[in-house]
Amino acid sequence: RRSAPVVLAVRGLQARYGGFTALDGVGLDVHRGQVAAVIGPNGAGKSTLFDCLAGTLRPARGQVLLADRDITRLPAHTRTRLGIARTFQQLAVFPSLTVAENVRVGAEQGRVADPGAVDRALRLFGLDGPLRTLPAAGLPTGTLRRVELARALAGSPRVLLLDEPAAGLDSAEVAAMARVLKALAADGTALLVVEHDLDLVADLADVVHVMTAGRIVASGPPDRVLDEVGP
Ligand code: ADP
Ligand code: MG
Numbered sequence: 001r002r003s004a005p006v007v008l009a010v011r012g013l014q015a016r017y018g019g020f021t022a023l024d025g026v027g028l029d030v031h032r033g034q035v036a037a038v039i040g041p042n043g044a045g046k047s048t049l050f051d052c053l054a055g056t057l058r059p060a061r062g063q064v065l066l067a068d069r070d071i072t073r074l075p076a077h078t079r080t081r082l083g084i085a086r087t088f089q090q091l092a093v094f095p096s097l098t099v100a101e102n103v104r105v106g107a108e109q110g111r112v113a114d115p116g117a118v119d120r121a122l123r124l125f126g127l128d129g130p131l132r133t134l135p136a137a138g139l140p141t142g143t144l145r146r147v148e149l150a151r152a153l154a155g156s157p158r159v160l161l162l163d164e165p166a167a168g169l170d171s172a173e174v175a176a177m178a179r180v181l182k183a184l185a186a187d188g189t190a191l192l193v194v195e196h197d198l199d200l201v202a203d204l205a206d207v208v209h210v211m212t213a214g215r216i217v218a219s220g221p222p223d224r225v226l227d228e229v230g231p
Pocket of ligand 1: 020022040041043047049
């Protein structure tokens with residue numbers, strides 16, 4: 001899969017919060033059909049990286065390329081339209097909307113107006129039964145994570161940015177999610193996943209990038225990189 005085309009390219013990304021440098025020259029490529037993981041301690045800059053890729057934070061330096069197009073200065077909603085979808089570490093569903101309505105928002109904001117995408121995304125994440133018409137408010141974390149994933153997927157993205165998708169899930173839910181994410185990658189979607197669960201990273205990722213203090217300090221296949229990082 002390393003020979004597949006690069007969908008998302010990040011070059012020399014630097015981001016600051018006031019005088020604090022949160023990203024200090026981050027570069028990476030994500031290929032079509034590849035699962036790339038970003039791991040690293042709290043405060044390393046993983047969510048900041050996602051904010052720069054999704055367009056909610058403007059980097060001080062560097063470039064973000066989506067299929068060779070420089071999107072560094074495009075607003076978030078335009079990037080969504082071009083095919084970058086994300087989920088949030090802090091869940092961001094609309095509580096008053098139903099599960100299906102939340103997913104429909106993703107389809108409307110996404111890359112292609114595909115009326116079948118909502119049903120497909122709901123089905124893929126097991127949300128097509130009675131859950132479909134329930135308001136998101138009050139649903140358990142595991143279900144809300146699936147709603148977020150389905151919402152992101154309903155826009156038929158080229159790149160999925162997943163910020164700690166396993167947080168708050170039990171092991172059966174994690175296993176089910178891993179199966180779906182692998183199927184999406186096999187279909188050609190590029191996935192960039194921030195994740196603390198290293199067993200999930202080992203299971204899912206083709207390549208792992210280790211971030212510390214705003215830099216990528218190691219990159220490679222999980223069997224090599226995770227050994228170096230240690231338990
Ligand atoms: P991670 O997701 O790897 O835990 P973050 O990207 O959230 O790390 O944060 C990277 C660094 O930037 C941390 O030191 C954090 O305190 C700081 N930071 C994140 N968001 C802000 C913000 N809005 N204002 C100031 N500092 C921030
Ligand atoms: Mg984070």
